[in-house]
Amino acid sequence: MPTHQLPLGLDAALSMAAQSLFQVLETSVQGMMVLDREHRIVWISEGYKRFLPALGFGDEREFVGRRVEEVVPNTLMAQVIETGQPILVDLLTNKAGSFLVSRLPLRNEAGEVIGALGMVLLDHPETTLRPLMQKFAELQQELIETRRQLAAEQVKSRRPKHTIASFIGSSPAALELKRQARRAALTDSTVLLLGETGTGKELLAHAIHAASARAAKPLVSINIAAVPDTLLEAEFFGVAPGAYTGAERKGREGKFKVADGGTLFLDEIGDMPLALQSKLLRVLQEQEFEPLGSNQVTAVDVRVVAATSRDLAAMVASGEFRADLYYRLNVLPLRVPPLRERMADLEALVETLLEDIARRSSMPHKPLSTDALEWLAAQSWPGNIRELRNVLEQASLMSEEAVLTASSFGSRCAAAGELARPALKTLMPPPTPAHAEAMLLRPLPEAIEALEREAIARALRQTAGNRLAAARLLQISRASLYERLARWPELGVAEGLVRNLDTV
Secondary structure, eight states, X not given: OOGGGSOTXXXXXXXXXXXXXXXXXXXXXXXXXXXXXXXXXXXXOTGGGXXXXXXXXXXXXXHTTSBHXXXXXXXXXXXXXXXXXXXXXXXXXXXXXXEEEEEEEEEOTTSOEEEEEEEEEEESHHHHTHHHHHHHHHHHHHHHHHHHHHHHHHHHHTSXXXXXXXXXXXXXXXXXXXXXXXXXXTSOSOEEEEOOTTSSHHHHHHHHHHTSTTTTSOEEEEEGGGXXXXXXXXXXXXXOTTSSTTOOTTOBOOHHHHTTTSEEEEETGGGOOHHHHHHHHHHHHHSEEOOBTOOOOEEOOOEEEEEESSOHHHHHHTTSSOHHHHHHHTTEEEEOOOGGGOGGGHHHHHHHHHHHHHHHHTOOOOOBOHHHHHHHHTSOOTTHHHHHHHHHHHXXXXXXXXXXXXXXXXXXXXXXXXXSOHHHHTTSOOOOHHHHHHHHHSOHHHHXXXXXXXXXXXXXXXXXXXXXXXXXXXXXXXXXXXXXXXXXXXXXXXXXXXXHHHTO
């Protein structure tokens, strides 16, 4: 019931009760103060006056009339006035000591906040409430430690998972790519990784960050193709508190802010909508952005590594990609070759993948037989290393044999049929019993020559015609291989095939 509707005499009784309660509180607590709407101290109790020297005041006339935040360090009285919310029990620590305090808003008849009442419930509670204070200190320390561990885990989760050495291969194409990656890591310029899907672009992004001066800072990855267009801006630049209905009250940091000081990997950059490309261009040029729903500019220091399997130059020509953004991204372009262009690395890749498959599946490592490796070398691998891993994992998990053979690849092997190169097949006709017997009856020099021819044919087939890789596999010099190719006319077809492969 509003005060103006109270029966005659009851209003005066309530006023007397309030005054009596105020007097009881004044004598019961260690000290009291009253503030007006502008946070000025208008009154302090006799008990509160004993705290003035510790706060640096010799007389209450120097204290009363001042804004409370100017004279009482760490106070929350102003917050109570502005929010109208009481703080019933709190610990206050400043140069005067530690206090158990209570803060209440004061309202007029209309319910408007006109000031606040502050009470010191207990002076030096660390003495009186030692067990409670000790527990509070322990909980506070646990909170600090938990926050530290969470921060450390977050930093750890943003660390690079691969180095340049993780890019398996010693073929000329692989060695050149690793050389370029090392040089790119020495700069802060934007890197654009170009290559088919499954070639290892994300691994290289991790490797470049790990070899850079930013290695101790976060590596943040975002797959643009996996995020809806309507959420990309928020994902990139973050959201200010209450920017829209359903937004988090504390706001949310975007990937650029999280990557501050480190590297931002933008995978599938070719899938970025045109409307957002101009905003990304501004961030790359100015190193600053505005969170969604905010007018405040945030400066960042971020190195960008982008990747795409699409032809950005063609997209620029067709108007699907901004030319100015393309030029800003294409500062250090690195082409990641497909697997078919570095088949000399196949054996090393297969061995590494099989070891990782065995480790992840907790199953014994299964090596590959020669015919299995030959079958793998005969495939085109449009899905590159990702497809290769998929095939190896299927065969490892589904085959019961200790060694994987060509037949271990099941329907894939049957469907491939006779994919081996005809020129190489002519060098390796299936042996017949008569042929085997003839081999045993040959003079030793002829048998050695036949074995050499067959070994060279196998090496060329296993390396898809790469002469350097075949020489390494045979552990002979490239000059020795050329000499044998020239010496034996029956290998001329293979020599022609090798030359054709070298021009691919």
